Amino acid sequence: MELLRFSTAGSVDDGKSTLIGRLLYDSKSIFQDQYDAIEESSKRKGDENVNLALLTDGLRAEREQGITIDVAYRYFATPKRKFIIADTPGHIQYTRNMVTGSSTSNLSIILIDARHGVVEQTCRHTFISSLLGIPHVVFCINKMDLVDYSEEAYEKIKSDLEAFSSKLDVKDIHFIPISALNGDNVVNQSEKMDWYKGSTLMYLLENIHIGSDYNHIDCRFPVQNVIRPQSDKYPDYRGYAGRIAGGVFKPGDEVAILPSGFTSKIKSIDTMNGQLAEAFAPMSVAITLEDDIDVSRGDMIVRENNQPSVDQNIDLMICWLNDKKMTPNGKYAIKHTSNDVRCVIKEVVYKMNINNLHRIEDDKEINMNDVARISIRTTKPLLFDKYTRNRTTGSLILIDEATNETVGAGMII
């Protein structure tokens, strides 16, 4: 059974909580006592129907207390797949939250109110999905019950979305007309929209091909730890532990170790359960080499004929996550794969108006929730790929050295 991670984007009142509640309820992922509790609570509030949105409502009280709720994770499973939902509440810090929640997603669900069509929020959500390189985007045109399940209304919104999305780099786009409230096309096929021949949302979530979401071409193995038991049984064992970030590794492969550039061959790929004939992203393994080379945390094992970029000058898109604005020409710590370096901000090239995708070139102040293109210089070369090529070797975080807080999310261009 595969694991699919998805995020849901939407603002207040677009039916996001109802949709998640509907997915959980119709996929029979909630227990009777949970259902009884929300049924009781719905009755008390005078709701006509059982309000499924209450299933995910645990965070409202905390939000009112001012506690930061950037992402809440929820879990459910069907016989076909297991799902992790990164649920980002749609309030003022939306960009920061959605960037955080989407960073590990395979798929993004963007909700659109059928009565209002494509609005500024839709534009923002789609842009962030594309910025974060989420492989699959599903536009759910919700509240179809309020537009009489009209095919015309749906087609109009769909063509608006297609026109807009063509400006962005989104690989795989789907459109589904739904009513989260009544359950149309969520888990069960709608009887009211026989003009829609596509799949339901659940069918898509269960069947969409995610096997290619990881890069299986460029071999990248950032070394996390060196394993040296120095025990009687393993006196000379020297294994390099890490999680494969790309490509397929096999024993016998000719590899290069960066940044030194020394070459060797893979002797074995080890796990406690036995040796592997091959290993690919995102497996955690230990690799041993034929030759005795000095390899340590922060190094990267790659194929000799397919190497990442090695550079100190790096261009990236960033999303600023902290209420303290970015210091012009400031110095920040960086975490990138298993590497810790420092950097200086060389230039803010432009800021992005993410509501209309226009570039802002006359205002270079980077505040929380801003998205911008910047260039930096690092204290030592990073071993990286473009973010669009590899989400692991192409991503980094900026850290404020005074507070140790994570202040920026970077995607290398």
Next chain:
Amino acid sequence: MQSYSLTHLQELESEAIYVLREVASQFENPALLFSGGKDSIIVAHMARKAFWPAKIPFPLVHVDTGHNFPETIVFRDQYVKDIGANLIVGSVQQSIDEGKVIEEKGFNASRNGLQTVTLLETIEKHKFDCAMGGARRDEEKARAKERFFSHRDDFGQWDPKNQRPELWNIFNGKKNVGEHFRVFPISNWTEMDVWQYILHEKIQIPSIYLAHERDVFERDGVIMSTTEFIEQRDTEPTVRKKVRFRTI
């Protein structure tokens, strides 16, 4: 072309092993909280996998309430011996004896609330800068937003208004002197995943998780074990039943 994909258990395991390895690298003196319960057992199991064929490079810490089922302690001691790990026990009884905490009284008295004090004391005494635990986000709604790496200030407090955003698989364990982290490698696991994994990996668990005959009584709809640590009311007669524990 061959399809390269992992099962959900393989992916969750890989994620947890990655986190365990990050902890070993980013912290100077980490520890793994080990209660002998199923969640901490699978974390310990994956810690073995993460560093195999070397031993787990940090100690296992048991915050001992003194109110244990004997089966759990027997299991704990055997397990630690089998994997050659270093066990440190922090004793709630000792905290009570030293007057640092006050024992709860009454029918629903429990030592669960006192554990926190003993835990922080143990962390301070051994200068641990990271304590890993088996907490999961699906356990309760409030945990749904908990981080993998959760920052604690120099009083051991969690400030929910000031948690670091966590992106991709990049974990920021940077801290000032005196601060520490709580890390939860199985954040993304559900109860079902834990049981499936135990079955799949054939992991040994304390016998009380499996059905057996035991003296029990009922309180507010919950079946509880008759023990010297819980006072029973007259209206709560002991009966013998076939039971298994969901939580210990």
